Amino acid sequence: MDGYVEHFWGYLHIDKSGKIIAANQEAECLLENNPLVGNSSLQLLPWLRLSWLNENSIPRIVKTSRSDKLLLDIIPDADDANSFHLYFRKLLDFHDTDHLWCEVSDSIIGVQRFIDTSYDGVVVSDGTGKVLAINNAFVNLSGLTREEIIEKNLQELVATNVIPYSCSIHAIEQRKVISSAVKYLNGKEAVVSSSPLFDQSGRIIRVVSNVRDISELNILHEKLKCAKDLAKGLRRELKAIQMTNLDTNRSLCQSRIMETLYDLVMKVADTDLPLLITGESGVGKTALAKFVHSASERNSSGNFIHVNCSAIPESLLESELFGYEEGAFTGAKKSKIGLFELAHNGTLFLDEIGDMPLLLQAKLLNILQENKFYRVGGTKEITVDTRVITATNTKIDQLIAKGLFRQDLFYRLNVIPIRIPSLCERKDDLPPLIAHYLEKANHRYKRSKSFSPAAMELLLNYNWPGNIRELINLIERMTVTVDEPLIDLHHLAEFSTNTDLMSLTKLAIERNQIAETQQRLWQPNRSLKDLVGCLEKKIIEEAIAECGSLKQASHCLGVDATTLIRKKNRNKKTSQIKTVDITE
Numbered sequence: 001m002d003g004y005v006e007h008f009w010g011y012l013h014i015d016k017s018g019k020i021i022a023a024n025q026e027a028e029c030l031l032e033n034n035p036l037v038g039n040s041s042l043q044l045l046p047w048l049r050l051s052w053l054n055e056n057s058i059p060r061i062v063k064t065s066r067s068d069k070l071l072l073d074i075i076p077d078a079d080d081a082n083s084f085h086l087y088f089r090k091l092l093d094f095h096d097t098d099h100l101w102c103e104v105s106d107s108i109i110g111v112q113r114f115i116d117t118s119y120d121g122v123v124v125s126d127g128t129g130k131v132l133a134i135n136n137a138f139v140n141l142s143g144l145t146r147e148e149i150i151e152k153n154l155q156e157l158v159a160t161n162v163i164p165y166s167c168s169i170h171a172i173e174q175r176k177v178i179s180s181a182v183k184y185l186n187g188k189e190a191v192v193s194s195s196p197l198f199d200q201s202g203r204i205i206r207v208v209s210n211v212r213d214i215s216e217l218n219i220l221h222e223k224l225k226c227a228k229d230l231a232k233g234l235r236r237e238l239k240a241i242q243m244t245n246l247d248t249n250r251s252l253c254q255s256r257i258m259e260t261l262y263d264l265v266m267k268v269a270d271t272d273l274p275l276l277i278t279g280e281s282g283v284g285k286t287a288l289a290k291f292v293h294s295a296s297e298r299n300s301s302g303n304f305i306h307v308n309c310s311a312i313p314e315s316l317l318e319s320e321l322f323g324y325e326e327g328a329f330t331g332a333k334k335s336k337i338g339l340f341e342l343a344h345n346g347t348l349f350l351d352e353i354g355d356m357p358l359l360l361q362a363k364l365l366n367i368l369q370e371n372k373f374y375r376v377g378g379t380k381e382i383t384v385d386t387r388v389i390t391a392t393n394t395k396i397d398q399l400i401a402k403g404l405f406r407q408d409l410f411y412r413l414n415v416i417p418i419r420i421p422s423l424c425e426r427k428d429d430l431p432p433l434i435a436h437y438l439e440k441a442n443h444r445y446k447r448s449k450s451f452s453p454a455a456m457e458l459l460l461n462y463n464w465p466g467n468i469r470e471l472i473n474l475i476e477r478m479t480v481t482v483d484e485p486l487i488d489l490h491h492l493a494e495f496s497t498n499t500d501l502m503s504l505t506k507l508a509i510e511r512n513q514i515a516e517t518q519q520r521l522w523q524p525n526r527s528l529k530d531l532v533g534c535l536e537k538k539i540i541e542e543a544i545a546e547c548g549s550l551k552q553a554s555h556c557l558g559v560d561a562t563t564l565i566r567k568k569n570r571n572k573k574t575s576q577i578k579t580v581d582i583t584e
């Protein structure tokens, strides 16, 4: 223990047997400079009793001579059960108030213990500004030594620039708690709060200052600011990437029908009109809803929230969408914000809207008309500014006919109806989509695959019932599973999981084989003369077709026209290839 106690009190560190391990100067002074360390405290202090060591910190007054009295306190060492700290001080004029001093000593020692364990710096001064005690935390924080501060007047310390400012002096002057920020000479910053203590006559007897190091806090604050700036930058970049992706999506749709669709979407993106997107699964309804959000002002003011109404159990959907208040139902321990609120200033995309229960449809209609709703179990009306985009791949008019969907809600949602055509209705989009997703898969899986012309032709002729999602899946599967660099028809047949595609591929393979066979010159059971005749006829026919007339063809082939006609007709019977009509 340092500081106040050390300054005025003698201190001995003694072991269990009473041997002195350490002592301070005040102790040497009080015990008249006898060498202390190594000696027995019981011999040097005949009034000391070994039994007192085991009595936990009881301040006592002992008579050392006829006139001298010592105030004494023994504290066990917190780290070493076999040693004790002994504090003592002479009592001079207090013969009649011994019992009071016991309490005072106890509180002084107690205060010092308290301030030493404080995380914050502590400075105690008297009513004139003289420093009586400081703790280690203050020494570490201010970079000042005890000698520079203890017993010095704070006003002088400010005047001599040892400290930049004293909050305690202002607390003494203004007789109230004063708080202020201080920057010490070592650069550390602190928030100081000085509280004056008054005696019964209103005199200030002590000022206790609490000094909290805020340098760390400032550094953390700076770091937090940097992190926030970084997050802001990343969010901007993410949005830019998302926008690029969405722009790519638009540029990949080159069919006339999709270009018209995107033109319409661009016109309505910045309005708050509800959109109902229809189309088969995998055509890109979600992608289009994201595109609308990103192309609108809402992209910078709010979030895009995607809710699949068929994926959330009916019993949970209401509380998910609208949130709930504490105690609204069993298990609602805390209130929770709903997805509508989460999409405030942004876009709420309700996918598979046909699966929304009828009861919730009424609540949805209300919110679309009023922009207001109540949380489940709530009494406070909540107002939101949320754009609603819905999508479905079921026929809503059939649901209306069956009484499963509210007609009024349908009209409200279907302000801008958008039907995304299936991939088979927009085959012009296939080449850019295939090229884009093949490149993506090659990059992702570090491959360099390509499709053979025959495989490519097949992909262009296929109907893609699973639409773009099926196309992406097939390309990824082929890129990863095919070993050869060229993905050919037989790979499609081998690795395809779709029976339609598989049979289409097998058909194409067979057709290719027949074509190959037809192209071969040798055929079984035909004489050489017959085969040569056939070839000759084909050459003559091609020459006539290319040159435009028999005369020109005979000129090109270097034979006269009569020979050409004769050769052509000679092979007529044997040829299996139909001849063309030749007119000069």
Ligand SMILES: Nc1ncnc2c1ncn2[C@@H]1O[C@H](COP(=O)(O)OP(=O)(O)OP(=O)(O)O)[C@@H](O)[C@H]1O
Residues within 6 Å of the ligand: 248, 249, 250, 252, 253, 279, 280, 281, 282, 283, 284, 285, 286, 287, 288, 351, 393, 468, 469, 472
């Ligand atoms: N125009 C486009 N260009 C490129 N990729 C697209 C395009 N539209 C959709 N996609 C991709 O196709 C896949 C399916 O799209 P999306 O999930 O939007 O379809 P969906 O119609 O919402 O499907 P579901 O009805 O099953 O929810 C996604 O991987 C998406 O990125």
